[in-house]
Amino acid sequence: MDFESPDVEREFPGLYLSESGSGKRSQDSDFSDDAHERSTKKDLLIGKRKDKKESKKDLGYAALEGESSPEEDVDVKSPCKSKKSKSFKFPTIKEKREKSREKDVKEKDKDKEKEKDKDVDRDKEKKKESKSKLKLKDKKKLKAGDDSTESVEDMPVFGVPISVATERSHCHDGVEIPVLVRDCIDHVQECGLGVDGIYKVAGVKSKVQNLRRSYNKREMVKLGDYDIPTVTSLLKTFLRELPEPLLTTDLTPRFEDVATIKEFAVREHELSSLIAQLPLCNRTCISWIIRHLENVAANECQNKMGISALGTVLGPVLQTTPRLVSVLVIHSSALFANVKLVRYVPPLSASCTSLPSSREAIAAELVKQESLLNQIHAEMNSGCTIRSDQLWEVQRFITLLKRKLRSLEKAQDATNQAADKAPIKSNQQSAGPSTSTAKAASVSPSVDKIDFALQVASEESCGKSGSGSGNGSGNDAADVAVKEDPTEAERKSTPKDEADGVISNEHVATVTSAAHEQPSQEATTVLAPPPTSEQTDNGSSPESEEKSTTLLQIEHAELLKLQNYLVLRITQELEEIEALQGEIKTARIIKSELSGSNSKQPNSDARVPLEVTEISTDEANTESEKFKKETNDLSEQVAQSMQDRMNLVRQIMLEREACIRLRTQLRINQDTETK
């Protein structure tokens, strides 16, 4: 019975946080007999599926972005490639713009068409779209409904194919599912798993409709303020309104067939191969939903919604039989093993005044903001003009983030923080007091810089608070709230980071090992910058400028020496590792030879008395045991030496740095004395 739960928990950290224990086991109840079979099969399947997914994923992204990416039109729109070329040749540009506009129109038509016609074949559709403008008629027919609202209404998220919905409002952290689906799942995962009759109990219709409208208009929505039935109803509405079943019109019948297969392993295998055939956005979306339902079912004790109950409720919603939904949920952990339900942390609102503080956090936020910006551009390119305020706002936020990142980088480079961070304690123990004084001297100027950076940021925020012209006064209150709690952003991100850490142990492992392998790079990149800081610090007066130049030269020479030395050390350490690995190999060979001779012995010496054979096997066993142990020891040694190497490099780096500072100081002093 317990067989699966650790597995599930590993993949869903925090899954049982709120309702721990009670619901844990229930999910196995239906098919526990198959559990063993399943898990072995799963191991076999995961590898295969991953490969497939990866390759398909690339294609999917390319296709998706090709349609909307603003960069796509670079050639079309840019009048001349190089700065030098003279004429812009506007006529051609106009023509081309006309064309691209037509394209936009067609794009819209495509959506409308899809809205209307439920069984359109995707591929056929695309071909048609590129060929003709026939659909304009359709558009006019459809248009009748709401002309009053501007173009966002023309680009809804509800009632359009999943690919379109995903493109129009995807998450900006790389998970390609519509934000609303993610929001709903997040909210239920967080505080709804224990709610009685979840997904069965309907929400308040008007609230659902309001939410639907908000999402269609891409308004900021705080789902957390809504009750669980409303949120689940919203998700159900979205799925129900999809013009094509999430499992696609083509594949649904085949899914249904497979769902009736009795044999667990066969069924799982067939399901997995069908899922691999789904378009990427369908696959991603269904995987998140099923993974989520798996969690819901795991809490059956509290919410009374077991696998079959969920099937009954969601079958019609997903436009399948209840049975198929249940089956998918049953196989969920195997089919979607690489899907982790990570809470979505959306891009910070542009009116948010507390920027993330670490370089990494800023960089991550920049990625999200750029994704958001691209989406806004894409929407504007397809005729949506309402977003221009947001465009400026997001752009401003990106500029702000970039500026902060840059000043942080400068400051950080100046202090060599990155290099010092880890070994700073050991440094105080091992290295003499001279090192720390040298460091203290180098720290002080850059602290000012950080202050300056913060000042810039806060200045910026002053300008912003009480402004937010496009957003009304509501923002100001939010601004204040955020200001009062400047660590909010960090707190937000930490739980996620922690979750990530728990989720992908293997990932963390690879990262750290990668770090172990590249001490040389780290050393050089981290060490190189300090001269620049010195330069800017001293750059005020001409004589100090001259001084700083010599200082730079001296430091540069010293740093080069250090680099050479470090490279040497690294090669030495690598050699040692190789030697150790060689030892392991020989140990293995000896071991295998031994076991080989061990098996031979009784055959060749058939006449040897039984007792003797037994003894020799015993001996061989103990021998091989010994070697096994030795091998383990050796690999431990290797790991240890890797660790040592890192520490060594760190320490050497530190001391070298201090030396460089002292030496340059000495040289400068000598110079001034001679003068």
Added chain:
Amino acid sequence: MKKPNQQPALHKVIMVGSGGVGKSALTLQFMYDEFVEDYEPTKADSYRKRVVLDGEEVQIDILDTAGQEDYAAIRDNYFRSGEGFLCVFSITEDDSFQATQEFREQILRVKNDENIPFLLVGNKSDLGEKRKVPLSEATGRATQWGVPYVETSAKTRANVDKVFYDLMREIRSRKMEDNKPGNSRGKDKSKRKKLKCVIL
């Protein structure tokens, strides 16, 4: 929007011009009183500042666009939402001056408005000895367009404030004009026109 009287007015300014003429340098000088010698091509950047314009507190949003053609594709989206333009060239580079013609046309096409607040800006006036664009030529073009011409130096800060404030004044008076009853030209109109084009 909800409380227009409590919000300072916001003026949206867009910097246009060829790569390397000093759009970013002018912007950063205006924003932060800093001048960077290194040239780092811009993709797009946006800034906001509170300033006092003729005794009235206003905000200025500055959008610093890319001169490099690599990023030209996203320009239109920005141009559409700009209320005033600083069209910058470098007095030391004739190509950049010639390019202003194209920028002007692009803006007029996107905004669909001949009277859009607009300044022609000849930057790098501190490099007078390297001047390639005669003053007369620049003023000639400005007159032809019916726009002011100002020479600036992002390095020495000469006329930097002037160009931004002058443009804001133009934008402000333009807005007051637009707000007069019965007058509905500009942004909305041009948009509507465009939309029709799309449908047809």
